Amino acid sequence: NAGVTQTPKFRILKIGQSMTLQCTQDMNHNYMYWYRQDPGMGLKLIYYSVGAGITDKGEVPNGYNVSRSTTEDFPLRLELAAPSQTSVYFCASSFATGVFYNEQFFGPGTRLTVL
Amino acid sequence: GIQVEQSPPDLILQEGANSTLRCNFSDSVNNLQWFHQNPWGQLINLFYIPSGTKQNGRLSATTVATERYSLLYISSSQTTDSGVYFCAVGGAFGNEKLTFGTGTRLTIIP
Numbered sequence: 001n002a003g004v005t006q007t008p009k010f011r012i013l014k015i016g017q018s019m020t021l022q023c024t025q026d027m028n029h030n031y032m033y034w035y036r037q038d039p040g041m042g043l044k045l046i047y048y049s050v051g052a053g054i055t056d057k058g059e060v061p062n063g064y065n066v067s068r069s070t071t072e073d074f075p076l077r078l079e080l081a082a083p084s085q086t087s088v089y090f091c092a093s094s095f096a097t098g099v100f101y102n103e104q105f106f107g108p109g110t111r112l113t114v115l
Numbered sequence: 116g117i118q119v120e121q122s123p124p125d126l127i128l129q130e131g132a133n134s135t136l137r138c139n140f141s142d143s144v145n146n147l148q149w150f151h152q153n154p155w156g157q158l159i160n161l162f163y164i165p166s167g168t169k170q171n172g173r174l175s176a177t178t179v180a181t182e183r184y185s186l187l188y189i190s191s192s193q194t195t196d197s198g199v200y201f202c203a204v205g206g207a208f209g210n211e212k213l214t215f216g217t218g219t220r221l222t223i224i225p
Contacts, residue, residue, distance in 0.1 A: 042217050103146070103148055104148065
């Protein structure tokens with residue numbers, strides 16, 4: 001299993017540009033998550049999904065959109081990039097039943113710089 | 116929401132030393148994970164430990180859920196142990212989301 005994969009690894013955007021960060025998992029996990037990590041800080045949740053077709057906001061959703069059309073894929077969309085979105089973005093997945101939660105597995109991250 | 120505090124924020128040790136990292140949390144949890152973020156930024160799962168004790172080689176962890184804390188022990192430190200250690204918790208009432216602490220930065224000197 002490849003686990004959780006993310007593309008691209010690095011990206012530089014200009015203010016106002018748009019892009020999609022890709023995330024794929026091959027562990028048949030139902031839950032998927034997007035986090036961002038600012039320098040010197042822990043990770044903060046942007047959006048999450050409990051299954052295909054279902055998404056919900058996390059702690060810092062402003063400026064982002066997500067969709068979940070398949071179990072495997074959970075892309076994160078930035079519509080109008082701003083310098084405040086310069087960060088490292090991590091995708092994660094887990095299997096949970098709503099009562100019992102398993103550990104989350106993280107991808108390698110995407111380092112995004114907005115200039 | 117749930118609060119997570121880690122201590123100490125920074126730790127500098129000689130190679131071969133032992134260390135204890137602490138994670139305090141403010142509410143009941145159904146998920147607690149310890150991660151190592153290496154100097155290249157990769158997050159490595161160390162333990163999934165909402166309660167009890169686990170060991171993996173030189174590392175072990177204990178979570179006392181009733182007292183709302185977890186400890187990560189690193190014995191016989193190696194330079195490859197350097198990096199930031201994060202504790203992350205998921206709440207007990209349908210909150211599957213992880214809340215991360217701000218981490219402990221560990222530097223092992225040869």
